[in-house]
Amino acid sequence: xxxxxxxxxxxxxxxxxxxxxxxxxxxxxxxxxxxxxxxxxxxxxxxxxxxxxxxxxxxxxxxxxxxxxxxxxxxxxxxxxxxxxxxxxxxxxxxxxxxxxxxxxxxxxxxxxxxxx
Amino acid sequence: xxxxxxxxxxxxxxxxxxxxxxxxxxxxxxxxxxxxxxxxxxxxxxxxxxxxxxxxxxxxxxxxxxxxxxxxxxxxxxxxxxxxxxxxxxxxxxxxxxxxxxxxxxxx
Numbered sequence: 001x002x003x004x005x006x007x008x009x010x011x012x013x014x015x016x017x018x019x020x021x022x023x024x025x026x027x028x029x030x031x032x033x034x035x036x037x038x039x040x041x042x043x044x045x046x047x048x049x050x051x052x053x054x055x056x057x058x059x060x061x062x063x064x065x066x067x068x069x070x071x072x073x074x075x076x077x078x079x080x081x082x083x084x085x086x087x088x089x090x091x092x093x094x095x096x097x098x099x100x101x102x103x104x105x106x107x108x109x110x111x112x113x114x115x116x117x
Numbered sequence: 118x119x120x121x122x123x124x125x126x127x128x129x130x131x132x133x134x135x136x137x138x139x140x141x142x143x144x145x146x147x148x149x150x151x152x153x154x155x156x157x158x159x160x161x162x163x164x165x166x167x168x169x170x171x172x173x174x175x176x177x178x179x180x181x182x183x184x185x186x187x188x189x190x191x192x193x194x195x196x197x198x199x200x201x202x203x204x205x206x207x208x209x210x211x212x213x214x215x216x217x218x219x220x221x222x223x224x225x
Contacts, residue, residue: 047162047205047216062213063118096161103152103167103209110161
């Protein structure tokens with residue numbers, strides 16, 4: 001059973017960089033045609049796809065955050081990471097890491113990141 | 118980007134009734150790359166349907182998906198108490214992936 005777990009600070013100051021890591025267990029991040037993704041959900045709102053990374057390192061980012069976002073992968077640790085720079089209060093959300101192929105079949109539990117002024 | 122519009126915003130039904138949820142895309146969804154998710158409070162979304170009509174692993178057969186092009190439907194044939202939640206559609210055929218705004222299915 002594949003499991004994903006987000007980790008990182010729950011509080012980030014405005015203008016700084018949000019950094020989260022997703023640890024994958026129960027399966028190798030290097031195997032299969034999966035897109036390892038980050039998705040966020042603003043409080044009480046819908047879902048926003050941030051971007052994904054393939055195990056080879058190729059990435060795609062949502063244009064809405066493209067200038068501020070970076071996703072990387074560490075296959076030796078079976079982890080992938082998100083960095084979002086110059087954060088504002090609008091970046092306060094629950095951040096999910098997930099595995100995508102035909103739809104998103106595995107999700108982390110999510111971690112709330114609050115941006116403080 | 119493809120904008121997905123879900124309707125209705127809220128659907129009030131009773132257990133045992135049939136639920137029909139709609140998802141309309143602003144342009145054709147490539148190869149029916151359309152998924153449906155269920156989300157309960159405090160939980161991540163759960164994949165129900167992918168490829169517009171294929172049930173994900175472990176999903177009961179009372180859930181079914183249909184549609185193509187720009188119009189898609191999620192049907193729950195007979196509502197169980199655990200089905201009351203928020204439902205989202207997602208298209209993954211054209212980058213960026215996008216989600217609908219959600220339909221809240223509540224107990225009448």
